Amino acid sequence: MEPSPKELKNFLKILELQCKEYGWKDIKLEGIPWEYYRTTTRKNPLIFAVFGTYKSNCILFLGGVHGDELPTVYVLLKFANHIQDNPDLFKDKCVIIAPLINPDGFFTKPPARVNASGIDLNRNFPTRDWQSSAWKQWERKGTKNKRYYPGKKPGSEQETLFQMALINRFKPQKILTIHSPLGFYDFDGPSSDLYSFERWIDGVSKETKHPWKKFGYFPGSLGNYAGHERNIFTLTLELPSSKPDRGVEYFNKFQPAIIKFFDLQVFGKKPFLQITPESIKRS
Numbered sequence: 001m002e003p004s005p006k007e008l009k010n011f012l013k014i015l016e017l018q019c020k021e022y023g024w025k026d027i028k029l030e031g032i033p034w035e036y037y038r039t040t041t042r043k044n045p046l047i048f049a050v051f052g053t054y055k056s057n058c059i060l061f062l063g064g065v066h067g068d069e070l071p072t073v074y075v076l077l078k079f080a081n082h083i084q085d086n087p088d089l090f091k092d093k094c095v096i097i098a099p100l101i102n103p104d105g106f107f108t109k110p111p112a113r114v115n116a117s118g119i120d121l122n123r124n125f126p127t128r129d130w131q132s133s134a135w136k137q138w139e140r141k142g143t144k145n146k147r148y149y150p151g152k153k154p155g156s157e158q159e160t161l162f163q164m165a166l167i168n169r170f171k172p173q174k175i176l177t178i179h180s181p182l183g184f185y186d187f188d189g190p191s192s193d194l195y196s197f198e199r200w201i202d203g204v205s206k207e208t209k210h211p212w213k214k215f216g217y218f219p220g221s222l223g224n225y226a227g228h229e230r231n232i233f234t235l236t237l238e239l240p241s242s243k244p245d246r247g248v249e250y251f252n253k254f255q256p257a258i259i260k261f262f263d264l265q266v267f268g269k270k271p272f273l274q275i276t277p278e279s280i281k282r283s
């Protein structure tokens with residue numbers, strides 16, 4: 001579809017009002033190079049911004065996948081502002097920020113985890129095990145909890161297709177996806193390298209005083225689709241709560257982890273991690 005400047009402007013206006021309502025006074029949405037090519041069921045644009053000049057070694061940041069995980073949206077909007085204010089720090093990088101994957105859920109009163117069609121966007125990716133297991137897991141593990149409904153078909157939602165399109169277009173080597181309120185780091189990636197990733201996360205965990213856990217992945221989850229099936233290092237940051245007024249605190253607390261994730265070197269066609277003596281020392 002053709003993006004419409006008017007539609008984007010209206011959306012940013014509504015988002016700005018919502019930010020104010022949550023007390024996120026330091027967020028500036030203007031001046032960020034927002035783009036969008038898709039809208040949701042409720043006609044909200046699915047926005048993202050690209051920073052830096054590099055066209056390779058991209059890092060993709062995803063927030064607001066679950067619409068009721070409010071501070072995840074703050075942290076990524078704040079990070080976009082931080083990059084905007086410090087362009088020199090990021091000019092030799094490639095950063096893509098999609099701060100609000102599920103605007104329909106975010107703007108629902110009260111905010112909802114699922115999208116407007118009642119689907120959990122972290123169970124809707126077309127992973128190889130979706131057909132055989134997504135419904136089985138939902139019925140068994142979630143006892144058909146509506147918050148985890150994977151949809152009738154994999155990849156049925158615009159919000160899922162949006163994330164797949166970002167991965168396909170930018171071919172990121174690393175993804176940081178922010179959720180709440182479970183309060184730990186989790187990770188997925190090429191199975192050959194998970195041990196190195198674990199050592200790295202262990203250092204970051206100590207430094208930021210935030211535990212890590214191998215939570216595992218689900219049929220239709222991003223960790224499964226990107227990390228397990230596509231060998232993209234996928235770090236999940238689960239913030240300790242979903243309260244909107246904790247956003248500033250979380251941005252400050254986890255900024256070192258975000259910066260370290262930038263420094264984590266990934267090499268090769270089939271990526272592998274390079275843990276340098278420097279990166280061990282610093283962790």
Ligand SMILES: [Zn+2]
Nearest residue numbers: 066069179180
């Ligand atoms: Zn979540």
